[in-house]
Amino acid sequence: MTLRFLTSGESHGRGYLTVLEGFPSGLAVSLERLREELARRRRGYGRGARMGLERDVLACWGGLRDGFTTGAPLGFVLENTEWEQWRPVLDPQGVDPEQAEARGVTRPRPGHGDLTGCLKYGHGEARNALERASARSTAAWTVAGTVARILLEGLGVRVRGAVTGLGGVEISPPETEDQWLRARGSELGCPREEDEAPWRRRVDQAREGGQTLGGTFLVSLTGLPPGLGSFAEWDRRLDGRLAGALMAVPGIKGVEVGDGFRLAALEGGQAHDEIFPAPGGFCRRTNRAGGLEGGMTNGEEVLLRCAMKPIPTLGRPLRTLDLRTHEAVEAQVERGDVCAVPSACVVAEALAAWTMACAAAECCGGDRMEELAGRFEELRERGRWER
Numbered sequence: 192m193t194l195r196f197l198t199s200g201e202s203h204g205r206g207y208l209t210v211l212e213g214f215p216s217g218l219a220v221s222l223e224r225l226r227e228e229l230a231r232r233r234r235g236y237g238r239g240a241r242m243g244l245e246r247d248v249l250a251c252w253g254g255l256r257d258g259f260t261t262g263a264p265l266g267f268v269l270e271n272t273e274w275e276q277w278r279p280v281l282d283p284q285g286v287d288p289e290q291a292e293a294r295g296v297t298r299p300r301p302g303h304g305d306l307t308g309c310l311k312y313g314h315g316e317a318r319n320a321l322e323r324a325s326a327r328s329t330a331a332w333t334v335a336g337t338v339a340r341i342l343l344e345g346l347g348v349r350v351r352g353a354v355t356g357l358g359g360v361e362i363s364p365p366e367t368e369d370q371w372l373r374a375r376g377s378e379l380g381c382p383r384e385e386d387e388a389p390w391r392r393r394v395d396q397a398r399e400g401g402q403t404l405g406g407t408f409l410v411s412l413t414g415l416p417p418g419l420g421s422f423a424e425w426d427r428r429l430d431g432r433l434a435g436a437l438m439a440v441p442g443i444k445g446v447e448v449g450d451g452f453r454l455a456a457l458e459g460g461q462a463h464d465e466i467f468p469a470p471g472g473f474c475r476r477t478n479r480a481g482g483l484e485g486g487m488t489n490g491e492e493v494l495l496r497c498a499m500k501p502i503p504t505l506g507r508p509l510r511t512l513d514l515r516t517h518e519a520v521e522a523q524v525e526r527g528d529v530c531a532v533p534s535a536c537v538v539a540e541a542l543a544a545w546t547m548a549c550a551a552a553e554c555c556g557g558d559r560m561e562e563l564a565g566r567f568e569e570l571r572e573r574g575r576w577e578r
């Protein structure tokens with residue numbers, strides 16, 4: 192069984208459609224749960240004014256009945272509450288030329304897809320490119336990833352996230368369950384209260400200077416049996432698939448698995464996780480590998496660290512060229528975020544969940560949730576020790 196999803200929609204368009212295919216029947220999916228993750232995606236000290244204007248109006252169009260999946264494709268619609276204002280600019284059947292011209296973006300922002308999007312698709316200005324390249328589409332991805340997360344929860348797998356750095360102010364990762372929980376509820380994704388004030392100051396300072404910030408965050412998956420993913424072909428390796436999914440989040444420029452870059456400087460004797468006997472099986476005392484060996488889960492916590500670049504739309508814009516006049520100008524200023532790292536973390540959690548749910552579905556298959564869960568439990572049993 193393969194899971195897949197597709198989306199359609201533009202940032203200021205009518206809304207986003209998300210169609211998910213391959214989910215087994217009998218999975219309880221609550222729209223409230225999807226809304227909860229959408230609300231987390233909108234969080235963050237440093238988000239722009241748009242977050243206050245937009246609401247994620249979510250509806251299910253198919254594949255759910257009485258709160259359970261039927262086995263049919265799932266369809267979700269996220270309506271854009273600002274659509275009427277944008278209709279003259281983006282109407283699929285004909286725009287108002289004056290308003291479309293006024294909303295044209297001819298000063299491409301360095302660090303965004305504006306310029307290359309125009310060159311690639313043959314547009315004279317960047318409105319079409321930026322409408323689809325916008326990170327607003329990550330709301331639709333969050334819907335898909337949350338359904339995957341609900342499936343994983345039904346299999347005993349948990350996905351967590353926490354921000355570990357904003358604008359160069361790094362903090363230590365969460366160490367306790369309470370700290371992970373705090374990070375989940377915090378608007379900064381921060382595991383400890385005392386670390387929030389320096390981050391807020393950093394965001395305020397950037398905003399005052401017309402600047403933007405990036406940062407780092409962690410995504411963790413626990414409760415996984417050994418053996419999801421495979422070394423059998425390059426594209427089945429789960430470390431590559433997870434890194435690819437997280438790098439797909441707009442602005443993410445680095446993904447590290449476990450101790451990642453730090454391992455490069457160590458000798459082999461310090462770098463790997465030795466295997467010890469334990470009652471009824473084996474155990475590890477370290478997790479430098481971040482839960483992945485040979486392209487597969489090894490039964491330990493999967494730990495991924497991401498680095499996000501600063502937001503490209505600056506209050507104090509960078510130099511660029513005007514696409515019509517070819518004159519040197521300052522880049523377009525759109526209302527936007529000073530920092531979106533806490534939101535990017537939520538999107539990354541969703542895409543990590545999606546990737547892991549795909550691996551679980553490929554490995555354990557099943558048309559019904561009970562079949563998938565039964566086979567997943569067998570995998571877990573086998574992982575304890577197969578003699």
Ligand SMILES: Cc1cc2nc3c(=O)[nH]c(=O)nc-3n(C[C@H](O)[C@H](O)[C@H](O)COP(=O)(O)O)c2cc1C
Nearest residue numbers: 302303326441442443502503504527528531534535
């Ligand atoms: C949740 C989220 C919100 C974002 N908000 C903005 C924004 O308001 N303005 C902006 O220019 N970029 C924003 N970005 C970042 C851009 O989408 C990203 O830097 C851009 O797509 C280019 O990144 P890429 O080179 O990785 O594609 C946001 C990213 C995420 C994940």
